[in-house]
Amino acid sequence: MNLRGIVATNLRHLRHAKGLSQEELADRAGINRNYIGMLEREENAATVDMLERIAIVLETDPIEFFRRQS
Template sequence: MDLREVLAANLRCLRHLRGLSQDDLAYDAGVGRNYLSQIEKGKYYASLKFVGKLSVVLQVEGWELLKPPEGVIKE
């Protein structure tokens, strides 16, 4: 699983758990919704600075956004 895919999956999951729309999360993180959408699709790379912003908004540690799901085989 590519790191972009890991971030995308974790981001979608946490955003849904927090009851946030893409618009809400993008606004709170200070980025455009289109950029956030591309990150959630695994199309764009995210900087560590952006991962840090997302972790603050989602109230998780930054590493939690980059941790592969349990049971996923690393390639």
């Protein structure tokens, strides 16, 4: 799996673990809901700044977006 796919999978997992919809996450992070969907579908690549904003909302360290699942 490529890095974009790893980020997409981890973003979806972390969002579900917090019980947030894409819309709720986007609203709390101050970004467009469609953007979250595009990240989760690997249609777009997030900047480091954007991952930091999302991580704050998810109350996680941004490094968690890059962890490979075993």
